[in-house]
Amino acid sequence: MPYVIDARDLRKRYGSRLAVDDASFTIGAGRIVGLVGPNGAGKTSILRAVLGLASYQGYLRVLGREPLGARAALMLETCFIADVAVMPPWLRVDRAVDFVAGVHPRFRRDRALALLGKTPIKPGSRMRELSKGMKTQVHLALAMAVDAKLLVLDEPTLGLDLLARRSFYDALLNDYMDETRTILITTHQVEEIENLLTDVLLLDRGRVVLQDSVEGLAARFASVVVGADRLEAARALGPFHERPALGRTILYFDNADRAALAAFGEVRSPSVADLFVAKLSGGTA
């Protein structure tokens, strides 16, 4: 089965700054991929290239198409919700449904209306009258009513409170996701989505630092908490990162011998958030 997204040596330059620097990665169908990285890592630039919104250099195919120049065709099978509230402020909710139903052959109006019916949003409201969370709910209802193969979410829950964020992800997982769909998602709130993800793509300064499935990461990386007395002995096994914790030290290992680590204490698989910090902050924090 061909990849949903296939990127090789993807490059994006803004003036003298290289926002994406020879990034190569592939995303298969049915995956929920977290595009994770600090500010300026190139997440938005990659998403813009994938969506056909911006030019790029290198090889890129999304659902078999070259995105730039084929945006409209790509949007038949792709949906995206961008990082800011982008619903037009003057647009009424019911007319937004009418419009998308009018131009999108794969949009199911009944499904959108059912999703909106679960919210307190009135169909006659204009977007500017809605709270940020409500606007995102409208947008998500429209996106989820499209029978798309790829859903791209760029910081979809930015500015939402905890309840709204939780219900956003619940709706996504329970009402939308199945094995034929693929979701590519960027967020700063790594902790919040890591139970959701099947794959992680870690970016730093425009480069792909790490790409693996969540199970792959769990098998590959290990952490162990070590007291000061045995710290030097544990360091001999070659941790790539260490972090002090309540008088003891957490050491992070990449492809280490788990049996050898077990001699120092309980070996855990670090969370995506911990890995993010460990991989991007270098030796010690």
Next chain:
Amino acid sequence: MRNAYWLMRRELWENRAIWILPTVIGALLVLAALFGRADIDVSAGAPPYRMVGGLLLFAFGIVFFLVMSVYSAWYLLDSLHSERKDHSILFWKSLPVTDTETVLAKLATALLVIPLVYFAAADVTTLLIAFIVSVRASSWFGASLWRADLWLQLQALWVYLIVTSAVWYLPVAGWLMVISAWARRALSLWSILPPLALIWAESAFFGTRHLAAALSVRLVTGYPQIAFHGLWAALLQAVGAGGADPSFASADVWSLLDPIGFLRSPATWSGLAVGAALIAAAIRLRSRAVEL
């Protein structure tokens, strides 16, 4: 076609001024007819019958047409900018609609939908006013407004204006859309300053004024000269003598229109070519545009 229909509906939802403005103007004119002076003193001798009714009806048409021209220019300048400013371009671009369709729908709204709305508003207003005046004013004045040939001429004039001005002013519309798709702010300045700078540079370095001449033909003198018989001369005389030439005012619209001359003028076709190139540039800019 389906997308074109929805895209134009979108423009009507977003820009409610398209129908509110002509409605307000029509309402004000109707109010003026209801409560203003509705008769003409004929003690100095009866004015030419045909002229009074005709001038009155065309005067209303001109009010609508002038307001429409200003509004359309503003609409075009705003058309590709406001969606970038409020970030909604990212929503529109998430739908399977091409940039070409979007830009052409906005152009068609400016050159076709808006003129038709004003045409309808002008017709309804003049009908109401003719009715009110007939009831309130002396019979000869009212009667001068109810003449089938006059109304037919008025309709023909509107249709002719809509079609020919859309062609003639296409390069202006294209230029406004390019600025709208490209500039980040100060859109009115950007639409005016580059041509002024080029005019200045031309006269400073070459001592010529070709660009200034070409622009003044395109913006002011060209359209009435090329699309109409004798209109420009009559306008000049009206400005010079402080009043319209009565013989011109009594001329009918059929002799005024010059569609053959319009189609045969090279300026019509060169304008069309420049306009098409500018529209293509606006489409290209829109395809690479994201939010501001």
